[in-house]
Amino acid sequence: MQEMILAYIETHRLRFIDELFSLLRIPSISAEAAHKPDMLRAAACWRDALLAAGADRAALFPTAGNPIVYGEKIIDPQAPTVLVYAHYDVMPVDPLDRWLSPPFEPTIRDGKIYARGADDDKGQGFMHAKAFEAMVATGTLPCNVKFMIEGEEEIGSASLLDWCRTQKDRLAADVILVSDTGMISPCCPSITAGLRGLACVEVEVEGPNRDLHSGLYGGAVANPINILCRMIAALHDDDGRIAIPGFYDDVQELSPAERKTLAKAPFNLQEYRQALNVAELQGEKGYRTPEHTGIRPALDVNGIWGGYTGEGSKTVIPAKAFAKLSIRLVPNQDWQTVVRQFTECFEWLAPPSVKVRVAPAHGGQPYVSPLKSVAYRAAERALTQTFGIRPLPFRSGGSIPIIAAFEEILGMKSILMGFGLAGDAIHSPNENYPLKNFFKGIEGIALFYAHFTTLATAGQYPAAVARPPA
């Protein structure tokens, strides 16, 4: 069966790329209202791709936000069912001047596809359409497949969650399969066994009722930018720990044995530093760099602005200053609790000379996947066969809030079989995805279906289900 899939991929390589490029050309940036029509175009493109690949049916489901693409092929109601999740929305593209080729004109350079979404998540998502097509075309599809493709992953997946709550029967499956994560390195395939949660907030510090001349008022009136800087500085202590009261109360401390297992993943500090061109790293005292991103929380300012930022100088004390912050969470933190802790702390930090406002934007819970499940073992076998190397479990620093929400709403665990690389520059200028990973991904996904069906029907079915739907 693996050979048939490989032969099919080989025959249709160019068409696969051509079809992916059509999807990549659509600037479906969910964070920017101006791109509303592009969201629809991207959704329609996915629907058509599913139908062309062999789905029994596929359609757009309207929501309060961007539509959800749902498609399915039911070969046998008694067979195991895999629910594939992906997203067709992408991140904003600024700073645009840093892109070597336009973000929505996909280009191949040095064996990599360059475009916004090339990896996250159009490139990785589209592998699923093509793996499905290859299995249908070669008559090797062993299980039922359902596709659920959303358009708001980068802005919190609110519409999908609402939709899932009303579609539990339609979405019934044994496991959710997702490729929206990465591998440790090209020579070290891995399965993401944990994800950090996320809490995003926007803060505003308001001082005087108008921009003031910094000569006439400087020294007497609190400057909202200076205050904001001081408040942000106060959010970390000297050991790199987040200084919000109660913040670590729910943080799961891993045992030495668990830390040892995760430490098996190769990590070269010097290469990591060199790839980022930084002289030193910085993180919470007492933990290794992979632990800083994998098992420890983090607080980052993602954007800050206030006052005069144009050419030359303008000596003002601005009326307001702003920042966007995100907090990455680990099990068993709850994002809404953290937003509440942050808000209380930030308001407490504000001196009486300013007013502050905290606007919670969105968030999601952290996630862990059991290494003993049928799905994890099927993924392990599929990747071993694809790469010739046994994959390692990996705790990713990234967040896919929807994964924890799926567990809560649909009662299903997800298996995170991602093929991205550290150099793919997702969320950054010059996002890219190696062609090799795109094709290996298609192969690995097809093999997953085969192994999952075998394991799930060998007396252990439906062991992948975490617990009954809520």
Place this chain on the structure above:
Amino acid sequence: MQEMILAYIETHRLRFIDELFSLLRIPSISAEAAHKPDMLRAAACWRDALLAAGADRAALFPTAGNPIVYGEKIIDPQAPTVLVYAHYDVMPVDPLDRWLSPPFEPTIRDGKIYARGADDDKGQGFMHAKAFEAMVATGTLPCNVKFMIEGEEEIGSASLLDWCRTQKDRLAADVILVSDTGMISPCCPSITAGLRGLACVEVEVEGPNRDLHSGLYGGAVANPINILCRMIAALHDDDGRIAIPGFYDDVQELSPAERKTLAKAPFNLQEYRQALNVAELQGEKGYRTPEHTGIRPALDVNGIWGGYTGEGSKTVIPAKAFAKLSIRLVPNQDWQTVVRQFTECFEWLAPPSVKVRVAPAHGGQPYVSPLKSVAYRAAERALTQTFGIRPLPFRSGGSIPIIAAFEEILGMKSILMGFGLAGDAIHSPNENYPLKNFFKGIEGIALFYAHFTTLATAGQYPAAVARPPA
């Protein structure tokens, strides 16, 4: 003579306003390169105004930057000479959406002219053209008058300083007369006896070589925004003092007697707070609010930016973060020394995880004017006569770096007879200037010429000269 001047003003009121509006309509923003042609238009407008008002000659002098308008009327080579300084450039206008009427469409509301430059310094500068015209027209001009109007005051006056160095003979005078400052209040005329100096810098904090996904890297890689905030926070101590090593070494501490004299100026803390709509003020421990701006230095962030600042959220660790800062200086601080101290301190504050760059932009020295000079006494008499109240000496928090530079280059003291009010919103949206102050200013300036000529020729001439030209 006062009556003749008042009658002339009364007759020509509407024309004066109309002419000022022509100047205000020109968007001569020196900080923005796109306005280069407007700088020329504003300079030409001033030249034509001087010729029309009665100057013997007036012309534009080209410089490496914006041209200087120079004009003069020499009634008698033996008579005292007053050199008038003003500037035709204005500050940028953002945030544009906060203006109630467009900044370059002057409008009169509630007896005030609303426009960028209405006060600073087109409105105040133009009073000099009209006072001069009134004296020439009524045959009452008692002294020689020279005008030097520049177009780079808001960006550091570099071209004017270069020009002054080559034009010492042409500019020879007994005193420099400037209206680019304010009065304590409508019922409390004042003469600005001191100005703060200014040092402006732009800083850049550079972290990783590209914007990073804050999930994948957050917690392990230093975030340039968080670092910049921490560095800015470290620039003040808990008493509101600037924490740069050596910063206060040259700060002149005033004697209790000097502080008492300056404290004569009326000041109402509650009104001040209410006008700004802030619950509390904030300043260096041990000093009163007027002292915070008048006799103590200050450090303000005028602008900050970095990362994603658009709609929605984008969870990045940005490659770089930036800020523009200005430091207000008092006698006897030297702005170049302070820039050096700041730079050393800022570089020292940077952790090894980032690189920092400090770009000095421009600066100027602080200034003090002796209260016993002929010019001060002439201004005191002129304002007493104009307002019926004896003016108070006042230390302004603002900076006119050129004033200290004039003393150094031309060997002349300046007399700062300004008519602006605190509510004029200079450098802010909705800048305005009361019509009453515009006309009172014209009257006061004409009276200054009369008193200055009388005092200067009564055996004390040229007592206004500080020291021989360098």
